[in-house]
Amino acid sequence: MKAVLFDLDGTLIDTAADFIRIIQEMCRQEGKAVVDTELIRTQVSEGARAMVKLVYPELEVEDPVFLAHRQRFLNLYGQDIAVDTDLFTGMYPLLETLEQHQIPWGIVTNKPRNLSESLLEALNLTERCAVLVCPEDVSRTKPDPEPMYLAAEQIQITVKDCIYVGDHPRDIDAGRNAGMYTILAAYGYLPLAHKDDLNAWQADCIVNDVAELQQIIYKLVDIQPASA
Template sequence: MSQHIEAVLFDLDGTLVDTAPDFIRILNALRQTQGKPALENAVIRAAVSAGARAMIQVGFPEHAVDSPEFIQLRQQFLDNYGLGLDQESRLFDGLETLLSQLEQRGIPWGIVTNKPRVYSEALLKGLHLDQRCAVLVCPDDVSRTKPDPEPLYLACKKLGVTTENSVYVGDHIRDIQAGNNANMTTIAVGFGYIVAGEHIEDWQADHCVQTVAELIHFFNS
């Protein structure tokens, strides 16, 4: 792209890291303890970007979200996730190439996520990305989370860059809304956890890509 880029920020789950395999494994294991059969991977995968609450709703739809049973299952799910959140999670294929290219060009990259810091830090450490990630902003760090632009403003402030010359990449409409609200260049990616019936082209991102190869091409064009 012709624009001068000062920094590139990524959403975490479904954009930078494919965390679905661990969520699928843990949710189906929890279902098994309740005498339930495993759900299809795609059913759980579509709920990953919406967080633990959404995944428990998918796994145990018979429980109301404010019921003691639901709350207990959600906590058990989170406890189990914390013990094995990096067993199968990996960078999406090809993204190591992009991160290396950004680093070689002296462009810092970071993460702005709605995933709590305790899990985000553990995941990055487990994937040996913690020393490479220039900034990590989690819900713990702000008063308003995405789609509010506050987390992106904070990330850019920590990096000493302007939002106008920074890029935010995400796989959920709230990512694009947050980036647009912060006056950043936004890229919607279609290789993440897109809910059936949703189209990234409807999110009003500045750019849409369906593959990691297209994302790499964007930064090299």
């Protein structure tokens, strides 16, 4: 394997704490019962709409009132995008080792580009990331393979030589559909509807923490453990 691509939230970067902070504050402002922390975590990979729905379950998602709340949520998140956010423990050494061995790494995400770029900038990852593919860059997002093809094209590496790591079924489907080697990050924000049978996702490999992820990636890209 010659490159490693990651999903963003829940795979490369642990963003949940900031989402939890904002959603729970919205609950308090509205005088609503505060949504459970773990329930919010399971909705992070489902996007802003799903998280805001936890606060306003009575509203239809196309309701102008709901859309206004969703925009308020996005505005609050954009203003303080990395207060409690950082890479998952062990991810910095993994990225550094890949860079030392000239193995490009990048991101394929369904997170909007403006938020993705702001997040990478806040964590000083912008120049280190070899490719960033967001929904605005393609006509069809994950689970369609189009974003995966674009990422491979931009780093000039064939899809069969790319690893894709994700924590949602659409990540694994996108990687599989493109012919990439897929790794399910079981330490991430697994959606409630799919977390009980991870084998059903049909990933090539399942890892329970970043330490396991490191071992698998180093083996696949042929980096000796002593070099890590």
